[in-house]
Amino acid sequence: MEDKVGILGTGYVGLPLAVIFGEKYEVVAFDINKSRINELKQGYDRNKQIKKGKLKNKRLLFTNSEVHLKKCNIYIITVPTPIFKNKTPDLRYISRASKLTGRLLSHNNIVVYESTVFPGATEEFCVPILEKISGLKFNKDFFVGYSPERINVGDNENTIDNVSKIVSGSNNKTLDKLYSLYKSVLSSKIYKVSSIKVAEASKITENVQRDVNIALINELSIVFNNLNIDTNEVLKAASTKWNFNKYQPGLVGGHCIGVDPYYLVHKSKSHGFKPEIISNARNLNEKMPGKICEILKSKAKQHGLEPKFCSALIMGASFKENVKDIRNSKSIDLYKKLSLILNYVEIFDPIVEAENKIEDLRISSKIQNNKKFDIIVLSVAHKIFSKINPLELITKSGFVYDIKSFYKKHPKIYRL
Ligand SMILES: NC(=O)c1ccc[n+]([C@@H]2O[C@H](COP(=O)([O-])OP(=O)(O)OC[C@H]3O[C@@H](n4cnc5c(N)ncnc54)[C@H](O)[C@@H]3O)[C@@H](O)[C@H]2O)c1
Known part of the structure; x- marks a missing residue:
C-alpha cells in the first residue's frame, strides 16, 4: 500500500x-x-x-x-x-x-x-x-x-x-x-x-548550545563595553585560533532558541536537578534588552543628551535577520523598555509588514523624510539595512548603537 x-x-x-x-x-x-x-x-x-x-x-x-x-x-x-x-x-x-x-x-x-x-x-x-x-x-x-x-x-x-x-x-x-x-x-x-528520547534531546541540545554560547558572548560584550574595548575586534582576533567557536553578541528571541532551553530546564527540574549554566545563560539573554537600555542611557549622557528628552529609532522588529517573524522578538522588548526612559521611540522594519500591530506598537516600514533621531539602534541585521546610512538619521549630538556590528566602525557608531 x-x-x-x-x-x-x-x-x-x-x-x-x-x-x-x-x-x-x-x-x-x-x-x-x-x-x-x-x-x-x-x-x-x-x-x-x-x-x-x-x-x-x-x-x-x-x-x-x-x-x-x-x-x-x-x-x-x-x-x-x-x-x-x-x-x-x-x-x-x-x-x-x-x-x-x-x-x-x-x-x-x-x-x-x-x-x-x-x-x-x-x-x-x-x-x-x-x-x-x-x-x-x-x-x-x-x-x-x-x-x-x-x-x-x-x-x-x-x-x-x-x-x-x-x-x-x-x-x-x-x-x-x-x-x-x-x-x-x-x-x-x-x-x-x-531512541526517541535521544532524538528529542539532540534537538534541544542544538538550541541550548547556541543560547549558552550567545549568552557568553553577550556577557563578554558587557565586560568589554565597560572596559572600552571593541568586542567585535576581540572576537575577530580570537577567532584566528583554530578551535575558537564563532558567535556574535545579540538579542535572542523567537520561538526556538529563546524557548527550547526552558523545556529542558523544566524536565530536568522534575528529575531533581536545576541546570545552572543553561538557566543563567537563558536569564542573561532575557535581560539583554534591559542591559542595552542602561548602556544607551549612559551613552546619551556622554553625548550631553538628557534621556527623557531623547528620541530613538530601533532598526529591526523581527526576532532575527531577514525574516518577518516577530514572535517573541527582543527588539520589541527593547522598544517597550526604551519607551519608558526616552521621550519618543519608533521601530522601523521594512520586512515585517506595516499592518503588523502588537499591542499599541506600530511598526513602520518607512522612515519619514528628513526625520532625525538622537539615538539609532540597529537591533536586527537585515541585509536591506546596508542601503541605509544611519549617520544621516541622527541629530547633531546623536549617536548610533549597533548591536550586531553591522555597520563600519565610526566614532559615532558604538557596538555591543
Ligand atoms: N520555525 C522554525 O524555525 C522551527 C525550527 C525547528 C523546529 N521548530 C519547531 O516546530 C514546531 C512548529 O513550529 P512552527 O514555526 O512551524 O510554528 P507555526 O506557528 O509557524 O506553525 C504551527 C501551525 O500549527 C497550527 N496548529 C496549531 N494547533 C494545531 C492542531 N491541533 N492541529 C493542526 N494544526 C495546528 C497553527 O495554526 C500553525 O499554522 C515548534 O515546536 C517549533 O519549536 C520550528
Missing part, C-alpha cells in the same frame, strides 16, 4: 514538509487556522517560504476538516510548542493535535512528532493521549517516531533538503520505515538514533 501522509500544522515547519512529501506521496496538510488554509488553497504562503507553483499540486490537499486525514497511515505533527508566562512548557497544542490524531488512528499507523519538545514528551505525554483516545495499544497496534526539524527560516543555504535529518522510532521496524520514508523525499543524510 502506498503511504499517505497527514501533516498537522502548516506553519514554518509543516508547510515545507507537506510540499516535499507532496512531490512523491498523497499528502493531507491540515491546520486549525482557517485563513491559513484558505490562503494556501489560493497558492499564497504568508510566510513567503513556498512559491505559488509548488502549492498547486494535485497530490497535496490543504484542509481544515479532520475527516480528510482519516485516509492517512502516517501522521506528522508540527504544531507549536511555546511556553507559558512562567516559562514552563505549554503543551496544549501538542495535546490537542495528539487527541485529534488519536481519533483517526487505525492499525499499523505511525505518528511522527517534529515539534520541539523535552526528552520524554513523545512517549510520556503524547503516547498516553493517543492510546486513550484511539483505544489502540502503543507499539502493538500503532507506532511512534520523533524527527526534529532543523529548518532555519530566512536561510537559503541550509534548507530542509540539504541538512541532515535525525529520525527515531518506537521500535526497529518503525525506525527503518521512517528512515526510508524521509530518505525517499529528502536528498540530505538521514541519521538514525537508537
